[in-house]
Each structure stands twice: as structure tokens, then as C-alpha cells.
Amino acid sequence: MKDVFIAAKDLTYVYRRSNTGGYKALSGINLTVKTGEFLAIIGSNGSGKSTLARHFNGLLKPSSGSVTVAGMDTASVENTWEIRRLVGMVFQNPDNQIVSSLVEEDAAFGAENLGLPPEEVKKRVAETLRLVGLTPYARHAPHLLSGGQKQKLAIAGVLAMCPTCLVLDEPTSMLDPAGRMELMETLIHLNRDMLVTVVLVTHFMEEAVLADRVVVLSDGEIALSGPPVEIFTEVELLEELGLQLPTALKIAHGLRQRGFSLPLDILTINDLLAYCKNVLVG
Numbered sequence: 378m379k380d381v382f383i384a385a386k387d388l389t390y391v392y393r394r395s396n397t398g399g400y401k402a403l404s405g406i407n408l409t410v411k412t413g414e415f416l417a418i419i420g421s422n423g424s425g426k427s428t429l430a431r432h433f434n435g436l437l438k439p440s441s442g443s444v445t446v447a448g449m450d451t452a453s454v455e456n457t458w459e460i461r462r463l464v465g466m467v468f469q470n471p472d473n474q475i476v477s478s479l480v481e482e483d484a485a486f487g488a489e490n491l492g493l494p495p496e497e498v499k500k501r502v503a504e505t506l507r508l509v510g511l512t513p514y515a516r517h518a519p520h521l522l523s524g525g526q527k528q529k530l531a532i533a534g535v536l537a538m539c540p541t542c543l544v545l546d547e548p549t550s551m552l553d554p555a556g557r558m559e560l561m562e563t564l565i566h567l568n569r570d571m572l573v574t575v576v577l578v579t580h581f582m583e584e585a586v587l588a589d590r591v592v593v594l595s596d597g598e599i600a601l602s603g604p605p606v607e608i609f610t611e612v613e614l615l616e617e618l619g620l621q622l623p624t625a626l627k628i629a630h631g632l633r634q635r636g637f638s639l640p641l642d643i644l645t646i647n648d649l650l651a652y653c654k655n656v657l658v659g
């Protein structure tokens with residue numbers, strides 16, 4: 378059993394609105410993220426995904442209930458610094474995350490702010506740029522990178538702070554399909570090979586199927602939670618929650634409805650192709 382890294386207990390969050398009182402964006406959330414896990418959070422617009430993600434590094438504090446990171450309560454200010462270092466955030470818009478005019482300086486920003494010696498920062502930046510595949514661009518201007526490369530740069534900057542966990546809030550939503558695919562490959566590599574815990578908020582189901590576990594939010598509550606094979610076979614329920622199924626799952630579901638007995642672990646186009654090939658050849 379892996380260690381619990383983030384734990385939300387009875388987490389409720391109310392946005393204060395001066396004219397209408399409060400708006401309850403999260404209610405009674407109980408959720409743990411384990412060290413080394415790749416967790417996807419999905420849900421329709423306004424279901425509370427960003428609000429939840431912002432609790433994971435203390436950007437937002439619970440209105441009631443609690444969130445702990447590595448056992449530290451996010452509500453205590455004395456934990457804020459360490460929690461921000463352990464949990465790196467990457468946001469939707471890659472352009473808003475650029476702070477320097479040179480890729481390697483941009484990636485160094487967070488690590489420098491930790492007060493590390495310059496040689497150590499340099500070493501870490503070289504390593505993290507390599508990890509995300511941006512070494513050839515170290516001396517380039519960040520604004521000339523593609524959207525996907527900018528997101529990788531944001532990730533490199535966070536990784537240089539040696540976090541345990543990356544929380545990414547729809548990092549691929551402004552990328553083209555090729556950029557999305559590449560970013561997903563980077564995240565999977567970081568999770569599998571570098572043992573970084575990943576929490577990915579996404580509205581692309583094709584990305585969520587690649588996670589170890591999927592949490593579905595609806596109106597600020599957890600509607601479903603489980604491994605992708607369990608979640609993505611709840612076809613009717615997902616559609617009721619306003620979520621678009623990935624094409625491979627739609628095809629598999631359609632074939633099952635027409636009497637074909639397809640295995641339940643067909644989640645991607647590649648799974649589907651492998652199955653078809655087996656049936657045709659085998």
C-alpha cells in the first residue's frame with residue numbers, strides 16, 4: 378500500500394460573493410492521492426475541478442474540512458512554503474507562466490527562489506530541461522516556443538524545485554493534438570520513470586484513460602472514483618454528467634450493444650486495434 382500524499386477530508390469550499398452571499402463550489406469531498414499515483418480529475422465545466430486542484434497546494438484553503446499534504450495541514454501558514462515546494466502547479470495558459478526572456482532562466486526561476494546555490498540551480502535546470510526534451514532550446518526565447526513546449530517549460534521550472542507532486546489544471550486545453558500527445562507522454566514518463574506523483578485535471582477523456590485512477594466531479598461532489606476500466610464502462614452515467622466518451626470507448630460500447638463480447642479493458646484506439654487484429658487473425 379502506497380503512502381497517502383494528499384488527503385482531503387470533508388472538504389467544502391464556498392466562494393464569497395458580495396452581492397449574492399456565497400457559492401458552494403465543493404461539498405463534502407473525501408479524497409486521497411497516493412505517492413507515485415497518476416490521478417485524473419474530470420467533470421463538466423463548473424463542476425469544481427480547478428477549485429479542488431487549488432486546494433492541493435494551499436492556493437485555496439477549505440471553508441470547512443481539511444486538506445493535508447505530506448501530513449501538513451494546508452490551513453496553517455507555517456506549512457505554506459514547504460507545501461508549495463512539494464506540490465508544483467501548472468496552469469491552462471502557457472503564456473501566463475513565462476517569467477523570463479530565456480528558456481533556461483525561466484526554468485531556473487522557482488529553484489532560485491528557494492535560495493539554492495547557483496551551481497545547484499544550474500544542475501537542476503539542465504536536468505529538468507533534458508527530462509522534458511527542451512535542452513536544444515535552453516538559450517532560446519520562451520515566447521518563440523510552441524504551446525506544448527511552453528507547457529513543458531512550465532513543468533521543467535516546477536520540477537527544478539524537486540517537488541513530490543505535479544498538479545496540472547487543463548494543461549493541454551490550449552494545445553494542438555500533437556502538442557497534447559507529447560505533453561501526455563512527458564507526464565507519463567515523469568510518473569513512471571521519475572516517480573513524480575501526478576494530478577491531472579482534464580476535460581479530454583483520452584487523457585484520463587491513461588491515468589491509474591479517475592475521479593469524476595459533478596456539482597462540487599465526487600460522482601465516481603476508480604480505475605479507468607471501471608469509470609469508462611459507466612457510459613450512460615458519464616453522458617448524463619455531460620462528458621464526451623473517447624472514440625475508442627464509443628465504438629467498443631456500440632459493438633457490445635450489438636452483441637459483441639468485447640473485453641472491458643479496451644480504453645484506447647490502440648487497445649481497440651489490437652483486439653480487432655486478434656479477432657481477425659486469431
Ligand SMILES: Nc1ncnc2c1ncn2[C@@H]1O[C@H](COP(=O)(O)OP(=O)(O)O)[C@@H](O)[C@H]1O
Pocket residue numbers: 392393394400402420421422423424425426427428429
Ligand atoms: N473566483 C470565483 N468566485 C466565485 N465563484 C467562482 C470563482 N471561481 C469559480 N467559481 C464558481 O465555482 C464553480 C466551480 O468552478 P471551477 O472550480 O472553476 O470549475 P471547473 O474547473 O470544473 O470548470 C463554478 O460554478 C464557478 O462559477
Ligand SMILES: [Mg+2]
Pocket residue numbers: 426427428546547
Ligand atoms: Mg477549471
